[in-house]
Amino acid sequence: MTEEVGVVRRIVWREILPWLMIFRAFRLSVSLPMLSLATIGWLLTPLGSQIASKIFLGNSDVGTTEFAMPLNDFLAADESLQAIPGFSLLTSTPNPVVHVYQHFTDPFVQLFDRSNTIRETAYHMFRGLWSIAIWAFFAGAITRIATVQLGREERVDLRTAIVYATRQYGWSFVAPLFPLFGVFLASLPLIVLGFVMRADVGMIVAGVVWPLALLGGLIMSILLLGLLAGWPLMWPTISSEEHGDAFEAFSRSFSYVFQRPLQYIFYLSLATLIGALGWVLVSHVSEAVIALTYYGTSWGATNERVELIPFGEYTGILGAGVGLIRWFDGLVRIIAMAFNFSYFFCVLTAVYLVLRRDVDKTDFDEVFVEDDKVRYSLPPLESNADSTPSGVAGSTGTKNDDAGASEGEESAS
Numbered sequence: 136m137t138e139e140v141g142v143v144r145r146i147v148w149r150e151i152l153p154w155l156m157i158f159r160a161f162r163l164s165v166s167l168p169m170l171s172l173a174t175i176g177w178l179l180t181p182l183g184s185q186i187a188s189k190i191f192l193g194n195s196d197v198g199t200t201e202f203a204m205p206l207n208d209f210l211a212a213d214e215s216l217q218a219i220p221g222f223s224l225l226t227s228t229p230n231p232v233v234h235v236y237q238h239f240t241d242p243f244v245q246l247f248d249r250s251n252t253i254r255e256t257a258y259h260m261f262r263g264l265w266s267i268a269i270w271a272f273f274a275g276a277i278t279r280i281a282t283v284q285l286g287r288e289e290r291v292d293l294r295t296a297i298v299y300a301t302r303q304y305g306w307s308f309v310a311p312l313f314p315l316f317g318v319f320l321a322s323l324p325l326i327v328l329g330f331v332m333r334a335d336v337g338m339i340v341a342g343v344v345w346p347l348a349l350l351g352g353l354i355m356s357i358l359l360l361g362l363l364a365g366w367p368l369m370w371p372t373i374s375s376e377e378h379g380d381a382f383e384a385f386s387r388s389f390s391y392v393f394q395r396p397l398q399y400i401f402y403l404s405l406a407t408l409i410g411a412l413g414w415v416l417v418s419h420v421s422e423a424v425i426a427l428t429y430y431g432t433s434w435g436a437t438n439e440r441v442e443l444i445p446f447g448e449y450t451g452i453l454g455a456g457v458g459l460i461r462w463f464d465g466l467v468r469i470i471a472m473a474f475n476f477s478y479f480f481c482v483l484t485a486v487y488l489v490l491r492r493d494v495d496k497t498d499f500d501e502v503f504v505e506d507d508k509v510r511y512s513l514p515p516l517e518s519n520a521d522s523t524p525s526g527v528a529g530s531t532g533t534k535n536d537d538a539g540a541s542e543g544e545e546s547a548s
Contacts, residue, residue, distance in 0.1 A: 282502050314361060
């Protein structure tokens with residue numbers, strides 16, 4: 136008697152190694168819808184620093200450093216790659232995960248500097264709120280596309296994602312601020328204690344109640360630690376869950392961070408490594424596009440003529456033409472910089488889905504889609520003129536009555 140040998144016909148890596156989903160984030164992040172959303176968001180982002188600098192600091196110089204750098208700064212070429220303007224600046228930029236994380240956290244970290252003046256505190260607060268206000272919409276659309284495509288392996292068109300992000304915008308804006316509100320409430324007793332400490336006798340009072348003050352500091356530390364580590368998971372939460380709101384985003388992000396810290400660190404490390412390699416590729420391609428365009432036109436315009444474009448200031452018709460060329464070159468580099476945001480939100484969406492599977496045992500494809508709610512819901516009951524419900528149940532009852540009437544007629548005959 137021969138025994139049948141089982142043959143493995145297919146290995147479902149999605150089930151065996153679910154964290155491999157993180158590798159798919161790069162391909163998704165360089166798609167046209169993602170780069171389009173990220174580019175528009177990145178173009179609007181520096182306006183916050185410029186407005187805040189002008190209102191609160193009385194100048195407009197600070198905001199210029201937050202953008203993808205002034206276009207002329209990209210023209211400083213690497214010694215070994217002199218034909219590629221700005222290549223050294225692009226390649227020296229931090230990888231996407233680190234760069235975007237610092238962009239969002241830096242204004243709020245600066246708030247806790249005790250040496251800040253009121254104007255400086257308002258400046259940093261405005262910067263942070265502006266970034267959240269901008270990216271609550273664009274990141275909401277990006278994460279919506281990513282959750283459906285990574286989780287359910289279905290495509291979402293750009294219009295549907297924008298509509299969804301618009302509807303959830305309020306929760307997306309409030310979610311990152313939710314822990315900060317808790318920090319503010321915990322700091323109120325400390326502020327009162329600080330006023331008491333202005334008097335010499337108040338220092339004695341402060342010394343007596345200092346353990347309680349340290350308890351307030353502990354609460355603030357836990358909230359800030361969970362916020363610093365978990366805020367990137369909040370927007371994917373709102374984009375994935377049917378009842379996604381600020382409360383669910385807060386609870387899930389904190390729960391995943393504190394329950395699976397080692398897994399979270401591993402996933403972030405993997406995402407950072409892939410992002411660094413992806414940025415090298417994107418920066419090479421973007422600069423190659425510009426360099427090869429210069430190379431092609433140099434055959435007709437001569438190399439001396441083309442070299443006028445990246446260097447020098449010109450006026451008249453020549454200046455207008457050179458300015459347009461530099462503007463489009465800068466746009467290519469801005470799109471390359473926008474890849475950082477596109478990748479960040481795509482890969483953190485993948486990390487969220489993997490952590491959700493680890494903690495809540497939720498399958499990847501359990502992502503809320505409005506079509507499912509309509510597809511699997513029962514049809515509504517409608518009332519007839521005699522107030523009897525019609526529909527599926529009503530139709531069944533009518534058929535039964537007709538069958539009973541026909542049986543009665545047969546028995547009478």
